[in-house]
Amino acid sequence: MKKTLFVFGIAMITLVGCKNEEKKQVINAETMDEVVSDVVDEHNSQNSLDWSGVYEGTLPCADCEGIKTVIELKEDNTYTISQTYLKGPENTEEFKNNGTFSWDEAGLKVILKNGEETSQYKVGENQITMLNANGEMTEGELADFYILKKK
Template identity: 55%
Template sequence: MKKLIFVFGIALLTLTGCKNQEKKEMVVEENMDVMVSEVVDDHNSQNSLDWAGVYEGVTPCADCEGIKIVLELNNDNTYSLSMTYLGKPLVEPLKEQGEFTWDKSGSKVSLKTEDQPIWFKVGENQVWMLDGDKNIIKGDFEKLFILKKSTN
């Protein structure tokens, strides 16, 4: 489509070449505006990545060795979440299942849980657990809040 507009613009300039320079510049500028306005990037995590699958990681824990998290995101927008407190054999793993929704940008998902939503940013073969403001957790422990996609 861009090439067609460009070729049309060149043909129009050639046909009106005998007229004054001012009109030539105006036609080129109008065609450039059309070409620029048609460039829209609709790529996001939801429609560009192979996001469905199982993600795993161990996040920090204040009173245990860590929390092993296993998150499964399914193509039908359902999820399964398991959180196991490592070093605490008497504590039962927490398990949740339900539906998730994408945010408007198509880059974050919200797990609908019994308590409050849990947010993740979806990337290439990994998801980031987000803080209460839906931002990536920064700092010394930043990498510990990334769950990697399982290849099994």
């Protein structure tokens, strides 16, 4: 009798275990894309990061050693920019400007405006990255030189 109950118990456990395996859903790349697209995330650089502050770095330059750039983004959506063209140890040109900036619809980029001139920067954690005229990241060997770090 004990052997019969023991065998019956093992058979039930095996059946229940197999049945649970059938209920598991396999998540592949397509399924994951569907799940991710259904999730609405309202977090972005504008509302999640401590973006206001001073950023600096040296941008590439075609006819000089680089452009030392300092940008201050302020809470009131104004900015100040200082750019120094490094043309040699004693030969530099400095330009200072200020203006207003706005955020793109996604809250990931700031658009600096000064008269008719505009420039775009992607805002990240303690850094901003200068974007090209189309609002895209620069790729290639020089990509890291377009990043300005927060002081």
